[in-house]
Amino acid sequence: MAALVDKRADASDDKESRDFLAMMIDASMCDAKFTRQDLREDLRANTIIIFTAGHDTMANALSFAIYLLGTHPGVQERARQEVIDIMGDMNPNTPAYTMPFSTAEQEKAMTLLACCIKEVMRLYPSINNLPPRCTTADVTLHDGTVLPKGTLINADICSLHRARNVWGLRR
Numbered sequence: 361m362a363a364l365v366d367k368r369a370d371a372s373d374d375k376e377s378r379d380f381l382a383m384m385i386d387a388s389m390c391d392a393k394f395t396r397q398d399l400r401e402d403l404r405a406n407t408i409i410i411f412t413a414g415h416d417t418m419a420n421a422l423s424f425a426i427y428l429l430g431t432h433p434g435v436q437e438r439a440r441q442e443v444i445d446i447m448g449d450m451n452p453n454t455p456a457y458t459m460p461f462s463t464a465e466q467e468k469a470m471t472l473l474a475c476c477i478k479e480v481m482r483l484y485p486s487i488n489n490l491p492p493r494c495t496t497a498d499v500t501l502h503d504g505t506v507l508p509k510g511t512l513i514n515a516d517i518c519s520l521h522r523a524r525n526v527w528g529l530r531r
Contacts, residue, residue, distance in 0.1 A: 381403075384402075384403055384406060385399065385403070388402045388403065417486040420484065420486065421480060421481065421484070421486065424480050424483070424484040425476065425477070425480045428476070428479070428480055428483070429476065435472075435476065438472055439472050439473050439476055442470055442471075442472045442473055443470060443473060446462075446466050446469050446470055447460070447462060447466060482521045482527075483521065483522070485517050485518065485521060487517060488516075488517050488518055489514060489515065489516060489517055490514070490515050490517070492512045492513060492514040493512070493513050493514075494510060494511065494512055494513070495507050495508070495509055495510065495511045495513065496509065497509050499511075
């Protein structure tokens, strides 16, 4: 990994290859006090975070999907039947690794399953809040409230995703 970082850091002037690693190197190299060793350690730590975050968010989404489908057996059965209708019924003893992957057309046809996934992500989003933003000028909201320049604004994603005026009453 260190050799790759060194090679890419030396070639960081090449604006043609702008992949994620190049952008991370550029961001780290902005600090004049940043040494090559600092760069290696920073990239290693960020890489671990990226892989871990990707794993954890997927595991959480799957856990919540299983939970919601388990608490709504009617929806679970309809989603199961939709998959069987589109993908075909499999022998229960068929090993998972031999099952075919769905095509883009098949996935597009699984509308209920797509709705289930979207509902899971609405109720249990991977990211609960975004970095706050700062107003650059005085802002007047529709109800007359004035937010002075320099006010930090933070969006509460979970509350937005459960707002009754948008989504209605919970059933």
